[in-house]
Amino acid sequence: xxxxxxxxxxxxxxxxxxxxxxxxxxxxxxxxxxxxxxxxxxxxxxxxxxxxxxxxxxxxxxxxxxxxxxxxxxxxxxxxxxxxxxxxxxxxxxxxxxxxxxxxxxxxxxxxxxxxxxxxxxxxxxxxxxxxxxxxxxxxxxxxxxxxxxxxxxxxxxxxxxxxxxxxxxxxxxxxxxxxxxxxxxxxxxxxxxxxxxxxxxxxxxxxxxxxxxxxxxxxxxxxxxxxxxxxxxxxxxxxxxxxxxxxxxxxxxxxxxxxxxxxxxxxxxxxxxxxxxxxxxxxxxxxxxxxxxxxxxxxxxxxxxxxxxxxxxxxxxxxxxxxxxxxxxxxxxxxxxxxxxxxxxxxxxxxxxxxxxxxxxxxxxxxxxxxxxxxxxxxxxxxxxxxxxxxxxxxxxxxxxxxxxxxxxxxxxxxxxxxxxxxxxxxxxxxxxxxxxxxxxxxxxxxxxxxxxxxxxxxxxxxxxx
Amino acid sequence: xxxxxxxxxxxxxxxxxxxxxxxxxxxxxxxxxxxxxxxxxxxxxxxxxxxxxxxxxxxxxxxxxxxxxxxxxx
Numbered sequence: 001x002x003x004x005x006x007x008x009x010x011x012x013x014x015x016x017x018x019x020x021x022x023x024x025x026x027x028x029x030x031x032x033x034x035x036x037x038x039x040x041x042x043x044x045x046x047x048x049x050x051x052x053x054x055x056x057x058x059x060x061x062x063x064x065x066x067x068x069x070x071x072x073x074x075x076x077x078x079x080x081x082x083x084x085x086x087x088x089x090x091x092x093x094x095x096x097x098x099x100x101x102x103x104x105x106x107x108x109x110x111x112x113x114x115x116x117x118x119x120x121x122x123x124x125x126x127x128x129x130x131x132x133x134x135x136x137x138x139x140x141x142x143x144x145x146x147x148x149x150x151x152x153x154x155x156x157x158x159x160x161x162x163x164x165x166x167x168x169x170x171x172x173x174x175x176x177x178x179x180x181x182x183x184x185x186x187x188x189x190x191x192x193x194x195x196x197x198x199x200x201x202x203x204x205x206x207x208x209x210x211x212x213x214x215x216x217x218x219x220x221x222x223x224x225x226x227x228x229x230x231x232x233x234x235x236x237x238x239x240x241x242x243x244x245x246x247x248x249x250x251x252x253x254x255x256x257x258x259x260x261x262x263x264x265x266x267x268x269x270x271x272x273x274x275x276x277x278x279x280x281x282x283x284x285x286x287x288x289x290x291x292x293x294x295x296x297x298x299x300x301x302x303x304x305x306x307x308x309x310x311x312x313x314x315x316x317x318x319x320x321x322x323x324x325x326x327x328x329x330x331x332x333x334x335x336x337x338x339x340x341x342x343x344x345x346x347x348x349x350x351x352x353x354x355x356x357x358x359x360x361x362x363x364x365x366x367x368x369x370x371x372x373x374x375x376x377x378x379x380x381x382x383x384x385x386x387x388x389x390x391x392x393x394x395x396x397x398x399x400x401x402x403x404x405x406x407x408x409x410x411x412x413x414x415x416x417x418x419x420x421x422x423x424x425x426x427x428x429x430x431x432x433x434x435x436x437x438x439x440x441x442x443x444x445x446x447x448x449x450x451x452x453x454x455x456x457x458x459x460x461x462x463x464x465x466x467x
Numbered sequence: 468x469x470x471x472x473x474x475x476x477x478x479x480x481x482x483x484x485x486x487x488x489x490x491x492x493x494x495x496x497x498x499x500x501x502x503x504x505x506x507x508x509x510x511x512x513x514x515x516x517x518x519x520x521x522x523x524x525x526x527x528x529x530x531x532x533x534x535x536x537x538x539x540x541x
């Protein structure tokens with residue numbers, strides 16, 4: 001950096017993403033509080049540690065291969081040519097945004113005076129990875145082994161979500177070109193895939209002991225500490241602000257010859273697809289979709305705090321696919337629709353298929369995300385999916401416009417192809433190894449039994465010594 | 468090991484070298500191998516200890532409410 005204005009722009013962008021990472025950390029704090037609040041006393045510490053240890057596991061694997069996958073896989077490979085090198089192979093050449101620069105042994109994956117952006121961008125995406133894994137974590141509490149969860153967290157956090165991000169979130173992604181896929185704030189690329197993955201695992205894992213009666217009727221195992229759940233969800237809302245900011249580029253000249261080539265400078269904030277939006281507008285939409293979710297959730301759950309708070313989250317998730325362009329009232333109504341469908345589907349699936357989703361994660365993230373993608377296809381029908389070009393569906397060399405069919409197919413890819421199926425297969429493998437579920441006697445006694453027993457002995461010893 | 472021993476010389480060069488961490492240009496692959504060994508090793512160690520812990524606890528066959536005797540008051 002040798003000129004002051006260029007340095008200011010670069011350092012501002014670096015600091016911008018740095019702040020989003022710090023804010024997004026609150027999502028994980030919230031998830032930890034939420035899970036501890038939702039689990040029973042005898043499982044608390046293991047529940048907390050399970051969710052905590054996904055941080056290092058996903059982080060190190062994101063460093064080793066997750067980030068590389070994002071930059072290597074936009075073409076499929078083999079589904080649509082890259083606009084950078086016109087090849088449909090993995091992007092590992094010498095081009096500017098090639099995965100070659102993001103292999104763990106390159107000089108850009110470290111402190112490098114010539115690169116102020118890669119690290120914070122890496123970290124912002126990593127925080128998305130934690131979120132994807134943490135969504136799965138809540139659904140499967142009290143009966144999965146920490147080992148199995150670690151493997152599943154790495155799979156969703158450092159492999160499958162990053163593949164879907166390369167396909168449907170990268171500016172060069174094949175889903176934009178062939179389908180006109182649009183998902184500005186990750187209804188699908190984070191939430192639908194994580195919800196689908198959780199469902200795939202739950203099918204194999206089975207319900208908690210006592211969840212269903214002998215005749216198959218579900219029993220409610222409500223949150224042990226609703227106040228911890230409340231604070232947890234407030235923190236997740238807070239972190240979601242950072243998530244929204246992190247999905248944008250804060251200041252960018254889309255008129256640059258290397259981009260749209262407008263023939264004039266046009267500085268703007270952009271979404272992840274490098275198409276214009278404003279931080280101001282998305283802030284309104286964030287709050288209006290949160291409000292829509294809360295309003296609908298309060299009514300449909302009859303004021304139950306657990307579901308009302310979760311519905312606020314589901315409202316945002318449902319509107320997120322198009323919140324870069326929606327009117328705030330559209331965002332609110334879409335949030336309401338998503339909540340009603342997700343809530344109804346949760347209880348229908350629970351009764352019909354005996355699925356025990358302990359925190360409603362499949363509904364709040366998966367179903368609301370899928371509904372949001374589909375609605376986006378209708379409301380934003382005809383908008384360009386990219387600024388680089390506009391073309392027909394299935395063309396491949398240009399970018400299709402946003403459309404209902406493309407969004408429907410995209411939702412299927414996110415929830416089923418990259419979510420449910422991998423989750424199911426991996427859970428089957430782990431189950432076959434005898435590593436998926438904790439023994440029945442441990443589940444009954446409580447994962448924390450020995451910890452609690454030791455603490456009680458310590459208490460007695462200290463008490464005896466002080467008499 | 469030091470990649471930079473004089474910042475004035477480093478930054479006044481015609482082309483400033485960006486990578487300034489210790490061992491830049493020669494140690495990255497070894498560091499990645501070390502990191503992967505630590506990562507895989509962690510799984511092996513913790514999987515073994517978790518299996519032992521779960522087996523030990525399962526053998527004791529505690530009841531669903533036995534843990535309540537162990538709730539501390541401090």
